[in-house]
Amino acid sequence: MNTQVKLEDFEVGYDIPAFIGMDEADIQTPCLVLDLDALERNVKKMGDFAKSHGMRHRVHGKMHKSVDVALLQESLGGSCGVCCQKVSEAEVFARGGIKDVLVSNQVTQPEKIDRLARLPKLGARAICCVDDIDNVANLSAAAQKHGTQIECLVEIDVGAGRCGVQFGQPVVDLALAIDAAEGLKFAGIQAYQGAMQHLDSYEDRKGKTQTAIDEVQESVNLLKAAGLECDIVGGGGTGSYYFESASNVFNELQCGSYAFMDADYGRILDKDGNRIDRGEWENALFLLTSVMSHAKVDKAIVDAG
Numbered sequence: 001m002n003t004q005v006k007l008e009d010f011e012v013g014y015d016i017p018a019f020i021g022m023d024e025a026d027i028q029t030p031c032l033v034l035d036l037d038a039l040e041r042n043v044k045k046m047g048d049f050a051k052s053h054g055m056r057h058r059v060h061g062k063m064h065k066s067v068d069v070a071l072l073q074e075s076l077g078g079s080c081g082v083c084c085q086k087v088s089e090a091e092v093f094a095r096g097g098i099k100d101v102l103v104s105n106q107v108t109q110p111e112k113i114d115r116l117a118r119l120p121k122l123g124a125r126a127i128c129c130v131d132d133i134d135n136v137a138n139l140s141a142a143a144q145k146h147g148t149q150i151e152c153l154v155e156i157d158v159g160a161g162r163c164g165v166q167f168g169q170p171v172v173d174l175a176l177a178i179d180a181a182e183g184l185k186f187a188g189i190q191a192y193q194g195a196m197q198h199l200d201s202y203e204d205r206k207g208k209t210q211t212a213i214d215e216v217q218e219s220v221n222l223l224k225a226a227g228l229e230c231d232i233v234g235g236g237g238t239g240s241y242y243f244e245s246a247s248n249v250f251n252e253l254q255c256g257s258y259a260f261m262d263a264d265y266g267r268i269l270d271k272d273g274n275r276i277d278r279g280e281w282e283n284a285l286f287l288l289t290s291v292m293s294h295a296k297v298d299k300a301i302v303d304a305g
Helices: 036-052 067-075 087-095 110-122 133-146 169-180 202-225 241-245
Strands: 031-034 056-060 081-084 100-106 125-130 150-155 184-190 232-235 285-288 291-293
Touching: 036 056, 036 067, 036 241, 056 100, 067 087, 081 087, 087 100, 087 110, 110 125, 110 133, 125 133, 133 150, 133 169, 133 184, 150 169, 169 184, 169 202, 184 202, 202 232, 202 241
Parallel strands: 056 081, 081 100, 100 125, 125 150, 150 184, 184 232
Antiparallel strands: 031 285
16 A cells, blocks of 8 residues: 655655755755666666566666655566565565565564465465475464465575575475475575676676576477476576576576666676676766765765764
8 A cells, every 4th residue: 555645745864855846965964865867778788688688687686675666677677577675575585566475584483484374375486496305394384374485586696605405306306295285386496596696707797697597408408308398497696697598498588787786796707898787887876975074185984874
């Protein structure tokens, strides 16, 4: 339910940092400043790229945690849905009108599994990652309890060394267990290579991604031999999306940081050796801050935290 509010009811400094039309000097800091034109150009550019390469783009909502930005990415960028890392985030996106939500993480706490199983009642497709067969029974029980369906991606560890099963037969074994469970649907593979996204060198990122692509392809082939098709083969971030798009096995990107672009991502290099925030993407989000003290001639103290 949307509630209409009047800006004049807000207090500058307590509720909001400024009113429309205020001079920069009158804005109370620290204050986030969004370059909306740059954001929209970034969103459209990634959407056009995904479409031209026959890819779906599921934007990563953990970057902004904003329903408004997610809806912009859907309307302007053609995104198919969002990723998020927590059930609470998934609930916010679903309540805000996003109809396809992936919790790109494992959900194991009973209370959170129960909330995940209720997500379809908000009108959203509910998807989560699984890397442990013991998790399957609990997800199944919750879905049956609420008369809903939870779709599951088998997560593969493609180099990050965190969540995920090993590629190959372990993927098939877990997928078959999901496929056989009441209330669940095997939806495909999650194969995000997060550990390499911020590597400076384009060639280093390419090499790491190719290893992941090979492992995913082998897993998809084994799944097909077992009679299982992948609706989603997901992964790809701002530092690698062009590699997954050329892989002929991935069909869904999960980029997030491209939209605002940050200083750490911005320093990585494209194939020509240029920073990606010097042409590929634009910085769209800034922090306006004020100098609070300059008692030392060589130092300024600001209120940016």
